[in-house]
Amino acid sequence: MSKSIAVSQQSQQLHNDVQEAVKSIMGATQLKAADYGRVLRSALAASQKIVTIEIAPGDLTLLKKSGYKLCFAKKVGDADYNVVWQSYDAYLSNNEFSWTPQYQLFASNLFKANVQVKVSTNIVNIGLGQTSTLDEHGLLSSAVTGGPNISMTFVNDYGPIHPGINQLSTGIDGNQVSTPIYVAVDQVVTGETVLTPVETILVWFEQNVQTSTMFSTSRSKAIEIDLTFDNTAGRLYEGGQWKTV
Missing domain, CATH: 1.20.890 (cAMP-dependent Protein Kinase, Chain A)
Structure with a gap:
């Protein structure tokens, strides 16, 4: 698709x-x-949640010369961040990144750090308070109402597999895309798995990384931004440090 x-x-x-x-x-x-x-x-x-990332002139030059990308990840439940939601090399002094609660559910046969997400099933649109079932043949059903209002419920009738979530974002380039924010590190067995997106993101700079890359270690010089109770936030990267603006 x-x-x-x-x-x-x-x-x-x-x-x-x-x-x-x-x-x-x-x-x-x-x-x-x-x-x-x-x-x-x-x-x-x-x-809609909006984050503005400002980069001081000296830091912008150094980051660009060294091949660093501006990266975003999003939290799901209590799990660690584990997928690069978006990475950009065409960032500037002022960058706006936003998202809305529009999700998709899928499953993968694999979680492996430093490789891009490989979707193994079909992908279905799903909202908070909805449920989708992966049947015995490995096909996800259309989402129906059911489960906690702040979560999505993955019902597994297939067997051991890694559920995953896509979310819609508007990038610093103005383009809307729906890409993975999460893949379960461990396989889930048959039964229900509740997936709860959290309005907290991670922002950092990294070399040689692509959108949808899975990871399992902490990111260097990253900042966590919590928008649970706010719709906007701003941060400045200056002198190699993050500051609230």
Whole structure:
């Protein structure tokens, strides 16, 4: 599945979810197109998280000359960060990175540090408070309502496998893509696995690393940014150190 198709499908799913939620509140009354558009824009604006990364001139020059990339990772549950959500080499003095709670579920046969995620199953759109089942043939079902409201539930009827999550982000280049934020380090066996995205990200600079690369060790000179109770945050990298702005 191409990235553009995946983003389009996630956007359509969000439209459907908002429409159904509002219809439920209003007693199944169909929204007018203009009203629906306003509700959707409000919902997206309220849920969007934005991080601005500033880099001092001297540090920018040094980082670029040394081939460092600006990297982001996102936390899921209590697990350590383990996938490079996005990495960029075309960063500048001011960089804006944002995301919305639009997710996809998949599973992989492998977790291995320093290699890119290899999706082994089909990919399905899923939201918080929804469940998808991996059947005995290894096919993920369409998501249905079920499970904790702040989590996604992966029901495994297949066998040992690593569940994973994609999330939609808007990069510093302005492009929207849906890429992995998490792959379970250990295989899960049959039964339910609850996956809870956390609005905390890790930001760092690293050489020779690609988007969707799995890792199992701490990142050098990384900063953790918690947006659980905020929608925006800013950090400055200056003199080799991170500062809040």
